[in-house]
Amino acid sequence: MTNDLMTISLTNTGKRFNREWIFRHCSYEFQQGKKYAITGPNGSGKSTLLQVIAGATLHNEGTIEYRDGQQATEEGRHYTYLSIAAPYLELIEEMTAKEMLEFHSKFKPLGSSLDIAGILKIVGLEKATNKQIRYFSSGMKQRLKLAQAFFSDTPVLLLDEPTTNLDADGIALYLSLISNYTKDRLVIVSSNVKQEYDFCEEVIEINNYK
Secondary structure, three states, rough: OOOOOOOEEEEEEEEEEOOOOEEEEEEEEEOOOEEEEOOOOOOOOHHHHHHHOOOOOOOOOOEEEEEEOOEEEOOOOHHHEEEEOOOOOOOOOEEHHHHHHHHHOOOHHHOOOOOOOHHHHHHHHHHHHEEEEEEEEEEHHHHHHHHHHOOOOOOEEEEEEOOOOOOOHHHHHHHHHHHHOOOOEEEEEEEEHHHHHHOOOOOEHHHHHH
C-alpha cells in the first residue's frame, strides 16, 4: 500500500441508463482514512454510484479523479488502488477457497502478514480450504468475497451490501473485519441497512442527486 493518501474526487458526475438519469450533479471528495456510506431505498442507484466510483461502470457526465497524494493515478490503473466486495461479483466456482485467494493475489497482493490459511481461519472457512466453491453455501461465498476485499493490499475498500447472505455470526465477522482491517483506508459502504454502515463518519443520500 502506498504511503501517500488516496483521494477520489467526483465533480458534477452523473450516470444514466437509456434516457433515465440514475444520479446527476454529484460532487464529492472521498479521502483516505475516512469511512463513507451511500444510502437510499432499493433501486435508487446507490450500487450504481459505487460501481461508477470503482470505474466498473462509466459515467455519462462530469469527471472522476483518482489521486495518490499529489499525483493523479496512471490512466487506467486506478483499479490497482481499490478492492470491492459485492453480491453481483462472481467467484470461480471450480476453484477451492485456497486456489481462489491464490489466484486473486496474482492480480492484487494480499497485504496482511497472515498467509492464506490464516485469512481463511479468520473468516471461518478453514474447514473449507480445499473445497470447491460450487459446494459453498451463499453465506460461505460472501465470507470469501469479504476475505478477498479486506485482505487485499489496497488503500480503498468498496463494500456493496456487505452482509448479504450472512447470519448473525457472519455479521459479527464483518464488523470485526471493519474494526481490525480498515485503519487508514478509504472505505465506502453502499447500503440501506444501518448496521452495515453505522461506523461511517459521512453519509451520502443518493436521492439528493436525482
